[in-house]
Amino acid sequence: MTHSASTGPALPVSGLITHKTYTVRRSTLLAGLAWLALTTAGSGAAGWYVLSKDDLAARLIARETSRQYAYEDRIASLRADVDRLASRALLDQDGVEARVDELAMRQAELESRQSLVTALADTLQAGGLATVPKPPLRPRAIKPEEAIRASGVTSFAPIMPTKPTPSPDSPVLRGANANSNTPWQSGEVEIKPPAKRVDSALTRLDKAIDKSSSAQLALLKEMDETLAESQKRLRGALSETGLDPDRLAAQSGIAKGVGGPFVPFKIDASAGPFEATLSALQPRIAAVLKLRGVAEQLPLAKPMSGDVDFSSNYGYRVDPFTRGPAMHTGVDFRAETGSPIRATAPGKVITAEYSGGYGNMVEIEHANGITTRYAHMSAILASNGQTVTTGTVIGRVGSTGRSTGPHLHYETRINDEPIDPTRFLRAGGKLAAVN
Numbered sequence: 001m002t003h004s005a006s007t008g009p010a011l012p013v014s015g016l017i018t019h020k021t022y023t024v025r026r027s028t029l030l031a032g033l034a035w036l037a038l039t040t041a042g043s044g045a046a047g048w049y050v051l052s053k054d055d056l057a058a059r060l061i062a063r064e065t066s067r068q069y070a071y072e073d074r075i076a077s078l079r080a081d082v083d084r085l086a087s088r089a090l091l092d093q094d095g096v097e098a099r100v101d102e103l104a105m106r107q108a109e110l111e112s113r114q115s116l117v118t119a120l121a122d123t124l125q126a127g128g129l130a131t132v133p134k135p136p137l138r139p140r141a142i143k144p145e146e147a148i149r150a151s152g153v154t155s156f157a158p159i160m161p162t163k164p165t166p167s168p169d170s171p172v173l174r175g176a177n178a179n180s181n182t183p184w185q186s187g188e189v190e191i192k193p194p195a196k197r198v199d200s201a202l203t204r205l206d207k208a209i210d211k212s213s214s215a216q217l218a219l220l221k222e223m224d225e226t227l228a229e230s231q232k233r234l235r236g237a238l239s240e241t242g243l244d245p246d247r248l249a250a251q252s253g254i255a256k257g258v259g260g261p262f263v264p265f266k267i268d269a270s271a272g273p274f275e276a277t278l279s280a281l282q283p284r285i286a287a288v289l290k291l292r293g294v295a296e297q298l299p300l301a302k303p304m305s306g307d308v309d310f311s312s313n314y315g316y317r318v319d320p321f322t323r324g325p326a327m328h329t330g331v332d333f334r335a336e337t338g339s340p341i342r343a344t345a346p347g348k349v350i351t352a353e354y355s356g357g358y359g360n361m362v363e364i365e366h367a368n369g370i371t372t373r374y375a376h377m378s379a380i381l382a383s384n385g386q387t388v389t390t391g392t393v394i395g396r397v398g399s400t401g402r403s404t405g406p407h408l409h410y411e412t413r414i415n416d417e418p419i420d421p422t423r424f425l426r427a428g429g430k431l432a433a434v435n
Contacts, residue, residue, distance in 0.1 A: 359401020
């Protein structure tokens, strides 16, 4: 295809104007059209890109803003949790301190009761009641600061988070939860209150105090049962003497070597089981100690060690010299010459000399108008006015005076009237079984 173009009137050589013609190929035209199309497309793409880029930036900004708000909400939720836990910790601390104060008061009461139980045990032990059980070991005192330290907790302050927890939309949580079936819960932090450990320690201390208190009460009851049995046996043993134990107890003197101002000790029996048991125990203790004191003053021991051989009893018998009826005012123990003779009760020697048919004789004055005589001695080992105790050697077996061979003539008298010594010896045998 050929086109012609004119740039103006062409002049002929002879002075006339002529026109110049240009020819454009089809390929060049197509190339131009293609370039124009690409340029138009590029301009359109550039415009679309600019417009779409502004919309993407807006969406990115909106997303980051939403994430920031999520962080802020999460931080606010954590702060609320921290405040709640802090308030709970303060309340727990107040509760723990109140429990510690209560346990300290109970511990002080337990210590006071323990001193009473120990004093009772010592008193009964000193009174000769060896069967009374020993008190348990005194429990260690509870100090308030030790109760908390025992649990390993040094502070009640809640654990503060060091950084905010990412929101559910964050890449970290999305990656972490991708393989997890456990849903993530916003605003919940599992923190175990430290006061629970303290509470466990205080509960153990509480149980220990209850156990010690129960042991004290059980010990008092065991003392009461033991004293009741001892009282019964003492009465039964003393009844063998034919004397009234209550009358003797009322006449018994006050123990020597003790004293001090009288300060009454009051016990409120209605305060609790411990006080009620202790109140009921007091009169029984007094009764048993009096009976024990009476028994210690009576001539209940044997005048000779080991097994004794009675050669003549108290009462009617045939006189060994006249072969006629006679009254034997004591009992005879056959023994070898020189065997030791012992006092059967504490007292004071009122006679230590040769006395007619008694031969060498020692007479001892005891409490409640009771005296004992030891006759036919080969040697006198006591002197007038001497104070003796049960078991003191006062002479040796012999055959002085009106005697047919070596033996001990032993008498028991009340207000200078002879009574059967075997009654006291039987009582002594029963008391030996009690101990």
